[in-house]
Amino acid sequence: MLNEEVHSFTAWLFNGRMALMDLNSLALFVRVVDSQGFSAAARATGLAKSSVSDRIAALEKEVGASLLRRNSRSFSVTELGRQVYAHARAILDEAEELDVLLKSRLAEPGGTIRISSSSTTYTSGLVEVLCGFATEFADVDFQLHASNGSVDLVDDGFDLAVRAHIQQLPDSSLIQKRLGFSPRWLVASAAYLERMTLPVVPADLAAHAGLVMSAMADAPELLLRNDAGSECRVRMSSRIAADDAQSLKAAAASGLGIAALPAGLCRTALAEGNLVRVLPDWHAGGAEISMLVPSRRGQVPSVRALALYIARHLPQAMRLTALRPLS
Structure with missing residues (x-):
């Protein structure tokens, strides 16, 4: 039955139905999976939990199969849901890349970017990615800060942080982007x-x-x-x-x-x-690997360009998986 669902989804995808789907529905589905539940997704988006549930149900109806398994005590992603998540994540990343590309036409990245991460995260792939970015954007300089302690991006003057964490990061004014599971x-x-x-x-x-x-x-x-x-x-x-x-x-x-x-x-x-x-x-x-940046409002082009570059290249460099392994 599972193989039939996967084949059905693949046919649905390449018949162009995903291209016609509301990106907001896909974005909400990604948010629910990343948040590991409807309640956390509702808090993050400001929507009512019932609205989140109804929109995901509508998405499942459009797909023609269940994407999530949920009850009062547990939450998990179906095999088909994992495939939808991977495609939706890629579509959203491409949309963000297009947005950054268009904005970068107005101002070329430059200046100094201050980055915070643990030393293990740096050596596990982040430094490799930063070197690739520096090669592509010669006018950008870096100040790297390696620490396993708590760092306040705003008060300490950092432009971007990459965090490895076991528990979900607390809600804050920062933009949190999940990059994958290490x-x-x-x-x-x-x-x-x-x-x-x-x-x-x-x-x-x-x-x-x-x-x-x-x-x-x-x-x-x-x-x-x-x-x-x-x-x-x-x-x-x-x-x-x-x-x-x-x-x-x-x-x-x-x-x-x-x-x-x-x-x-x-x-x-x-x-x-x-x-x-x-x-x-x-x-x-x-551990989960997440990127944190200040609000997009007021973000300089170099930081936005770097955030997108990290989101695109760090998962491969660090051998991240899209979702937590089954447990």
């Missing part, structure tokens, strides 16, 4: 895996040396999930504990154990063979 992958060096027995199932990790963040040193337990929705908790020994993921990456590459690292942080080491994924069908949690 999964943590289990990695080790090939030399380490040759010395030890290769883990085949999650329970095998208990016999291995763990390279963990300091906060987990006393109780290094991992919650593993796969895309089928299965999950399990596994305790590992704490061979090395560190305050930053870069140190754990170096320890893993040196053959000292198994680490759970953001996918973007270890992507180059994996491509070069310095690290190998362990239990590749599983991930060890992760």
Whole structure:
């Protein structure tokens, strides 16, 4: 039945029906998914919860299938809903890009942009994206601030921030754009895996040396999930504990154990063979990645252009997924 729904949606899409659909309905659907519920979406948009529900129901009627599963206790996205979300997200990004392109004709990006992010987010792909932007826009300069602490964009004079977060960010006057979910992958060096027995199932990790963040040193337990929705908790020994993921990456590459690292942080080491994924069908949690910018009113062209550039390129650089993995 699911394959029939997906094929039906694909035919619907390419027959041009999405092109005729109200972009506001697609935008609202994206907002509901990003907010993980109707109540949060209603608060974010200023609409009544009943209005949000009615408009999503109308969208589902137009599509001809359910996009969301919801009741009083749970909320999830159907497989078809995930496809609609991906297409809708792309359409909205293209519309925003067109808006920025037209406005950039009036004023070329230039000046200095102050950016805040954690050091792990920078090294996981953000610096690569910023370098690409700087190459394209030679008149833009950057001031980069790496901190895991709280930063007030307005009071501290920042133009843009990229945040990794577990919980939903609080409502504020800032524009919040969700970029995707950053999964943590289990990695080790090939030399380490040759010395030890290769883990085949999650329970095998208990016999291995763990390279963990300091906060987990006393109780290094991992919650593993796969895309089928299965999950399990596994305790590992704490061979090395560190305050930053870069140190754990170096320890893993040196053959000292198994680490759970953001996918973007270890992507180059994996491509070069310095690290190998362990239990590749599983991930060890992760974090949402969001971009925060001040209100569009008064935003200089360089900041708007950079925000769009990050939204387009950072998901690929950091190996972000469109939605949280199934759980």
